[in-house]
Amino acid sequence: MDVSQYLEIFLDETNEHLQSLNTQILNLEQNPEDSDTINEIFRAAHSLKGMAGTMGYKRMQNLTHDMENVFSEVRAGNIKVGPEMIDTLFQCLDALQEYTDNIKNSSDEGTNDNEPLIKLLNDYLNGKGAESPAPAPASAEPAKEEPKAEESSASSDSSDKWNQIKFDDSQVKVIGEALKSGMKVYGLNVTVKESCILKAARAFLVLKAIEEKGGEIIVSNPSSQDIEDEKFDFDFTLIVIAECPIDDLIKAASDVSEIDKVVGAPIDMDKVHVEDEETVETADVKPEAEAATSDVPASAPETPAQTSAPASQAPAAAAPSAKPADKKPGKPVVNRTIRVDIEKLDSLMNLVSELIIAKNSLVSASADKVAGTASSNDFNEKIEYLESVTTNLHESVMKVRMVPIENTVQKFPRMIRDLNKKLGKKMELYMTGEDTELDRTVVDEIGDPLMHLLRNSADHGIESAEIRAQRGKPETGSIFLDAYQEGNNVIIEVRDDGNGIDVEAVKNKAIEKGVINAEQAAAMADKDAINLLFHPGFSTAKQITDVSGRGVGLDVVKSKIEALSGEVSVKSVLGEGSTWTIRLPLTLAIIQTLMVVVGGEKYAISLGSIETIETIPEKDIKFVENKEVINLRGQVLPLIRLNRIIDIESKSPEDGNLTVVIVKKGDKMAGIVVDELRGQQEIVIKSLGKYIKQVKFISGATILGDGEVALILDTNALL
Amino acid sequence: MELSNDLKNLPASGDETKIIKQLFQYIVIKLGDENFGIDINYIDNILRMQQITRVPKVPAYLKGVINLRGEVIPVMSLRLKMGLDEDVINKDTRIIILKIDSEGSVGVLVDEVKEVIKLSEDQIESTTGEGVSPESRRFVSAVGQNGNELISILDIASISLDEN
Secondary structure, three states: OOHHHHHHHHHHHHHHHHHHHHHHHHHHHHOOOOHHHHHHHHHHHHHHHHHHHHOOOHHHHHHHHHHHHHHHHHHOOOOOOOHHHHHHHHHHHHHHHHHHHHHHHHOOOOOOOOHHHHHHHHHHHHHOOOOOOOOHHHOOHHHOOOOOHHHHOOOOHHHHHHHHOOOOHHHHHHHHHHHHOOOEEEEEEEEEOOOOOOHHHHHHHHHHHHHHOOOEEEEEEOOHHHHHOOOOOOEEEEEEEEOOOHHHHHHHHHOOOOEEEEEEEEOOHHHHHHHHHHHHHOHHHHHHHHHHHOOHHHHHHHHHHHHHHHHOOOOOOOOHHHOOOOOOOOOOOOOOOOOOOHHHHHHHHHHHHHHHHHHHHHHHHHHHHHHOOOOHHHHHHHHHHHHHHHHHHHHHHHHHHEEEOHHHHOOHHHHHHHHHHHHOOOEEEEEEOOOOEEEHHHHHHHHHHHHHHHHHHHHHHOOOHHHHHHOOOOOOEEEEEEEEEEOOEEEEEEEEOOOOOOHHHHHHHHHHOOOOOHHHHHHOOHHHHHHHHHOOOOOOOOOOOOOOOOOOOHHHHHHHHHHOOOEEEEEEEOOOEEEEEEEEEOOOOEEEEEEEEEOOEEEEEEHHHEEEEEEEEHHHOEEEOOEEEEEEOOEEEEEEEHHHHOOOOOOOOOOOEEEEEEEEEOOEEEEEEEOEEEEEEEEEOEOOOOOOOOOOOEEEEEEOOOOOEEEEEOHHHHO | OHHHHHHHHHHHOOOOOOOOOOEEEEEEEEEOOEEEEEEHHHEEEEEEOOOOEOOOOOOOOEEEEEEEOOEEEEEEEHHHHOOOOOOOOOOOOEEEEEEEOOOEEEEEEEOEEEEEEEEEHHHEEEOOOOOOOHHHHHHEEEEEEEOOEEEEEEOHHHHHOOOO
């Protein structure tokens, strides 16, 4: 068995615990006495330790173990939480994050022991050691792993379970040979804690620990296959051939976490022989046992040689090697997964059943048609039903893909806290709308751009406390991260009450960098000047700080967000602060569109951006600054001739009326002139591929019912 | 598979050569009057002409996109890319789908697909430019001798290279 099947769960949960630790420790910094927080931290550290142990990540386990110890003392009121301790704890979290990242990339935790951190943690423990010398485990009841001494003295009901195991001939032979060559044969009974979730994983680690001690497992009850498949209650029995004393094996096995107890004793060979005779009659256990140990006779003679080396290793040699070493580094070993609320899955299941019903009714309708008994109404009805089912199905699938942005933004308070210290400024991050949901792919990708904007606000936006005081602002700067849904879009705003953007400074720098010349600068509107910030090769940070301006400019933010079919804009008032607005589509995979035809070509326009559809007489077109506009119910809108943008001949309307699709983007609106409307259609978005360089106003392509490819128009880019 | 069979068969079929030469397989295509070879390892599929959806604002040699088993694949005109005249679509016109690691799949329009040939190493010479029209020279990596015919072997990497 291999624990790698649990790797995904492990990583998922580890990240969750780390996140919660981050949040809670931040909390703790504010309220060092809050017992709920301390308990929460303790619990998270404890779970982390258990999980790392299960997976055989010793270094991670050691670090979390010490953190847990510190917290159990804090909980008991023996240690007070101080600022240095918070710093240390954060460093520990970073170290744990590093382990986790390593595991994600290579399924190995790496080799960093983080001894300085462990030492620091132990210093906290020892610092108070004088008054209460009791070591941490005293209050850490759930963490207890050490087996009680008396458990190894075979006294309980499970103590002689190994004597009930029946051997077959070949096993007896192996045991006999082993005894002859000076090895010892032990029976072991291992009981897993009832609260244990991954019993099979624990059992696997026990088997592994025993093997590393040089023990060879010749029989197990239940069979090793059953143990792997978790087909055992809470205990299993092993017959082991080994050279080392039984206590070593017991110790190794009970070092695995969540093992309740391990008992064992040397096997009485006389008994074995007797049992052997019985076995002949009760053959039911045999096939399994045989299967599990069929290779034993061959390998048994080598056992002494194998034994000597591992037996000399340190007792805790358990399982950094639990992962197969043949995994290629570089590529993350874990698939991208998504956790889905079971209710969402249920509704999906229901809809699929409905889909099948709809299909069946269509089948029968078609049979009726062949028989000549069906009316065309029947068909239409059924197709409508099918349509409503697929629409709901789409919605449900979309919901499955949606995750709250919470996971991504949770790390930001911690980041701002660190920046506070690093930059020597005072600022506070306020977040709202963390529960806003977005497509998983978007949520995964949005973290970096957001982090960049926040760092930008912290570094360039917020002024130092003195300047703020001079300007009559509160000393502590505020950065806001607000997320909310607007129609088919999700808006994420990063706002600060800092310095704002100095348009003149931006212009000067742009001239300096050769992005624009002086005349252009003079003629440039403030808004356009601010947009220069997104120009590639434009980083306002003159002095490259650790925080921002490390070559990764806002242009990267912009391109990343555009790659997600979103857009970013900025508003700023000098001296009062700036607001960065990111607008993202709710989902990337499937959208409702209006199909339009221009010059014989079909294009899809997302319904989300369509306001209305109007028929406008050509004579109503007015000109403003030489550009075509229309007056729609008192509002003057620019008119966009789609055919001119896509370079195609459009047929002119016979009746002099234009079909105009009114689209909006934020508060901007425009009318797009098309030849024909082809109705609403739900489409699956496909990429145009890497080969065709991004055409600005084409956001992708889709395949229509007849196999034809239609392009998707990004009206936002046209406005 | 076919290749290895050939390797096995060669000495047995009375060929006196002791050294087994490595064989390369090419698909011979026609563009205008010239024959070109495309290494078979790059070829994913050969399609009959089908409707190509035009994409606006792209270089002229990019003809648009097609639907290949539910994937959207860009198609370009080899003729235009190599500076020849515009394609004339007829019943022989084919779209060859090339798989290029860095760029994914791309289709190329060719006048005609003629045959599959095998060339051994010594039948292939790196190009000196002789027997290759000047326009197409930079897309040709080598010239193969197939009987009396010269086959210009296309350099897929330079074809897939984007010029803008």
